[in-house]
Amino acid sequence: MILDENTLGQLQTRLTELLQKVHNICVEHGIRYTMMGGTLIGAIRHQGFIPWDDDVDIGMPYEDYKKFISVVTSSKFEGLAFGIPGKTEDYFQTFVKVFDTTTTLKENNRMKSKPKGIFLDVFPLTFVGDTRWDIFCNVRKFRFWRDVLTRKDYRLCKGWFVLVEWIYVLLGRFLSADLSLRRICALYEELATKKTSMMADLDGNNKGIVPAELFDDFCLYKFGGYQFYGIKRAEEYLQRVFGNFMTLPPKEKRKPHHIDYLDLTKGYIER
Numbered sequence: 292m293i294l295d296e297n298t299l300g301q302l303q304t305r306l307t308e309l310l311q312k313v314h315n316i317c318v319e320h321g322i323r324y325t326m327m328g329g330t331l332i333g334a335i336r337h338q339g340f341i342p343w344d345d346d347v348d349i350g351m352p353y354e355d356y357k358k359f360i361s362v363v364t365s366s367k368f369e370g371l372a373f374g375i376p377g378k379t380e381d382y383f384q385t386f387v388k389v390f391d392t393t394t395t396l397k398e399n400n401r402m403k404s405k406p407k408g409i410f411l412d413v414f415p416l417t418f419v420g421d422t423r424w425d426i427f428c429n430v431r432k433f434r435f436w437r438d439v440l441t442r443k444d445y446r447l448c449k450g451w452f453v454l455v456e457w458i459y460v461l462l463g464r465f466l467s468a469d470l471s472l473r474r475i476c477a478l479y480e481e482l483a484t485k486k487t488s489m490m491a492d493l494d495g496n497n498k499g500i501v502p503a504e505l506f507d508d509f510c511l512y513k514f515g516g517y518q519f520y521g522i523k524r525a526e527e528y529l530q531r532v533f534g535n536f537m538t539l540p541p542k543e544k545r546k547p548h549h550i551d552y553l554d555l556t557k558g559y560i561e562r
Contacts, residue, residue, distance in 0.1 A: 339515035345547035347411035356415040377472045387413040395559040397552040414492040433493045440471035
């Protein structure tokens with residue numbers, strides 16, 4: 292689905308309102324979070340969305356992430372639903388999604404699950420190790436169990452990688468989602484006690500493995516008429532992860548990429 296400028300603007304407005312709701316939950320309960328990825332680039336470079344962006348990513352230090360899950364599973368929030376690993380039926384991600392139940396969106400990806408609402412992703416930020424070997428082992432452990440879990444909801448890719456896909460699909464038939472999530476949770480808990488020098492969102496790529504001290508301090512940034520939290524050393528972090536992030540990408544890459552179907556007037560629960 293190709294979004295026209297007006298529809299994209301409406302989507303970004305609704306996503307900003309969704310982020311404001313999550314921000315309010317976090318402030319009320321003393322939960323730290325930071326904008327991540329393209330959302331953080333947008334805050335620094337545009338004081339709002341990257342003009343062609345169509346999603347929102349935030350990260351939370353692991354202890355805050357656990358607190359966030361505890362809060363949203365013990366209360367109801369009007370207009371919001373949550374995809375929570377191990378708690379939401381037929382949800383096969385390793386991170387939390389927050390959905391706007393008054394809308395309908397189908398992502399342009401390989402997932403077989405039914406459409407839900409527009410959403411934002413909440414990633415746990417965890418310690419990953421001190422040495423290259425420790426980091427490699429911890430990242431590989433996580434990605435193995437993540438890939439076994441997520442293939443329960445993925446369509447097979449094409450090309451040579453289909454052979455690798457089948458390995459994970461077959462493993463997924465013999466290994467339960469509960470087992471994968473227990474192993475991932477155990478890894479998070481183990482790493483949380485070590486407080487190593489490097490930290491990451493394990494669902495991201497290896498460039499996102501950065502010094503843990505970058506996540507020590509948080510501050511507010513202007514974002515589309517609101518203010519949301521990001522790490523204080525955001526520019527240093529973005530430079531490490533994305534390189535020269537202040538330079539715009541080539542024109543042909545400036546387009547939305549997450550959406551297959553979108554309806555901002557009718558909730559997916561009503562369908």
